[in-house]
Amino acid sequence: MSKEAIVERIAADAAAEAEELLNAAARRAAEIVSAAEARAREERAEAAAEAEERGKRLREGRNAAARLDSAKILLAEKRRVLDEIYARALGRLCGLDEREMLPMIERLLTEHAEEGDEIVFAKDFPYASAAAQLTVVRKRKLTVSKERTDAKGGFLLRGKVCDKDLSFSALLRADMEEHQGEIAEELFHIH
Numbered sequence: 001m002s003k004e005a006i007v008e009r010i011a012a013d014a015a016a017e018a019e020e021l022l023n024a025a026a027r028r029a030a031e032i033v034s035a036a037e038a039r040a041r042e043e044r045a046e047a048a049a050e051a052e053e054r055g056k057r058l059r060e061g062r063n064a065a066a067r068l069d070s071a072k073i074l075l076a077e078k079r080r081v082l083d084e085i086y087a088r089a090l091g092r093l094c095g096l097d098e099r100e101m102l103p104m105i106e107r108l109l110t111e112h113a114e115e116g117d118e119i120v121f122a123k124d125f126p127y128a129s130a131a132a133q134l135t136v137v138r139k140r141k142l143t144v145s146k147e148r149t150d151a152k153g154g155f156l157l158r159g160k161v162c163d164k165d166l167s168f169s170a171l172l173r174a175d176m177e178e179h180q181g182e183i184a185e186e187l188f189h190i191h
Helices: 003-094 098-112 135-139 168-188
Strands: 118-121 154-158 164-167
Touching: 003 168, 098 135, 098 154, 098 164, 154 168, 164 168
Parallel strands: none
Antiparallel strands: 118 154, 154 164
């Protein structure tokens, strides 16, 4: 073989090898690009799923907060209704005439007064002098204070051992604490 043929053969072999290296590099580059695109698709899908989950949690959180706010508003409104009912009851109690008021006062004194207690009537109680003449006052040796309390309706009892708030507002407050669940159930049909 001639020198030229050898050089041509070496050149042809080198060109073939270079072509094969270029083809292999192109295939490898295509594989890398394809893998990178697949990885990018996966990451986009994961990011979209994560964003969807975050959005779902955010919506659920906002919905829960809205439900809680609604429940608070409803509860406040129900509380306002109950307060209004008791305010009207207090107004009615304070507005009783003497014929209705004195038997109630006598019953309260009979149930709660101890011998020697002092009665302190509310400033707005109109029948203090008539109530001072009740049989229970004499029997239990109760005294009537010249002082008046700021309590709404009724009276306070000052005793040797303890004082008792028998003002209408205190009696209604105690009644409300004891029965508000039953009243709410009746009013609002809570089951």
